[in-house]
Amino acid sequence: MPLKLEYHSYNLPFEFPFKISKAEKSHQPGLAVSLSFMGFKGYGEAPAISYYNITVEKMLADLEKKKRLVEQFAFSDPERYWHYLHHLFHENNFLVCALDMAGWDLYGKMKRKPLHQLWQLDKSTVPATDYTIGIDTMDNMLAKMKKKPWPVYKVKVGVDGDVERVAALRKETDAPFRVDANGGWSLEEALEKIPQLAQLGVELVEQPLAKDDWEGMKKLFSTSPLPLIADESCVEEEDVEKCVGYFHGINIKLTKCSGITPARRMISDAREKELKVMIGCMNETSIGSAAIAQLAPLADYLDMDGTLLLTEDLGSGISFDGAGKVILSDKPGLGIEVSAF
Numbered sequence: 001m002p003l004k005l006e007y008h009s010y011n012l013p014f015e016f017p018f019k020i021s022k023a024e025k026s027h028q029p030g031l032a033v034s035l036s037f038m039g040f041k042g043y044g045e046a047p048a049i050s051y052y053n054i055t056v057e058k059m060l061a062d063l064e065k066k067k068r069l070v071e072q073f074a075f076s077d078p079e080r081y082w083h084y085l086h087h088l089f090h091e092n093n094f095l096v097c098a099l100d101m102a103g104w105d106l107y108g109k110m111k112r113k114p115l116h117q118l119w120q121l122d123k124s125t126v127p128a129t130d131y132t133i134g135i136d137t138m139d140n141m142l143a144k145m146k147k148k149p150w151p152v153y154k155v156k157v158g159v160d161g162d163v164e165r166v167a168a169l170r171k172e173t174d175a176p177f178r179v180d181a182n183g184g185w186s187l188e189e190a191l192e193k194i195p196q197l198a199q200l201g202v203e204l205v206e207q208p209l210a211k212d213d214w215e216g217m218k219k220l221f222s223t224s225p226l227p228l229i230a231d232e233s234c235v236e237e238e239d240v241e242k243c244v245g246y247f248h249g250i251n252i253k254l255t256k257c258s259g260i261t262p263a264r265r266m267i268s269d270a271r272e273k274e275l276k277v278m279i280g281c282m283n284e285t286s287i288g289s290a291a292i293a294q295l296a297p298l299a300d301y302l303d304m305d306g307t308l309l310l311t312e313d314l315g316s317g318i319s320f321d322g323a324g325k326v327i328l329s330d331k332p333g334l335g336i337e338v339s340a341f
Contacts, residue, residue: 003071005037009056012312019135021158028283031059035102038272042106045287046098054094078103082261093258100259108333115294129302130154151324152176158184180206187216198225207231217246232247240269249276276300286315291333293326314340
């Protein structure tokens with residue numbers, strides 16, 4: 001019995017304009033997919049991110065060109081399927097991620113267990129997710145934080161006056177802060193700002209320098225009073241090794257690394273290399289957020305606030321407790337209900 005593939009695009013609004021040091025957007029475009037097999041249906045998604053030069057149109061074109069090949073695979077387990085997809089779409093990690101995610105959801109439903117149970121993970125170890133405060137005027141950033149009381153915040157930085165903005169936010173809350181420069185600082189700026197941020201109760205800095213500034217990162221790594229986490233510098237599996245001695249940890253995002261399958265290997269590799277693990281998001285809906293949640297027990301830091309930032313969703317089932325921890329469902333697969341198909 002062949003697989004049946006369905007897919008459609010979406011473009012969902014943010015509650016507040018989402019601004020980082022490189023770009024600003026009011027909506028999150030993406031592609032949702034479903035795979036049906038033997039009466040079961042699995043779901044996946046991939047948001048489109050301009051920084052990585054992947055558009056919805058590109059994903060749709062690639063998928064329509066090879067739809068028959070996607071469907072003809074003799075599905076038995078998602079890891080074999082990922083290898084097949086990886087060769088089929090070797091230049092489109094985002095699309096592979098969406099299909100890999102659907103394959104894992106399908107597999108979990110066939111086994112009648114949530115993925116975290118299939119992997120024998122302890123859901124009591126799930127860390128709190130942060131809530132992102134995008135770059136804005138100081139007053140607007142304060143208003144965003146006050147509207148969303150949360151146990152830990154990620155604050156976007158990488159522009160002039162960013163330390164002052166963090167200082168203003170700190171006056172309003174004792175919650176831990178993480179900052180993310182998205183590669184927006186020079187080495188000189190990072191050397192000056194990171195000690196000041198440490199004094200403001202910041203617990204880590206994500207991607208302080210440009211993704212290919214390895215010389216600068218080497219110098220920063222040797223002096224930084226705060227852990228440095230790679231994001232844009234760590235995209236795929238082979239990048240984990242590159243980060244040793246330059247970063248204290250890596251941010252693994254399913255979309256950029258091409259799915260759950262390689263993400264699990266990256267987590268194991270990072271542990272072997274004594275790197276901290278953040279599992280991050282790209283503003284996914286409940287579908288992608290549920291996939292991240294299944295891996296959450298393996299994370300030191302969690303950044304899966306897509307459903308908190310968007311005002312519309314493709315499904316339901318993602319919720320958080322009072323400590324900001326995602327509540328893992330006992331429903332099979334990703335553990336969510338999807339209304340998009």
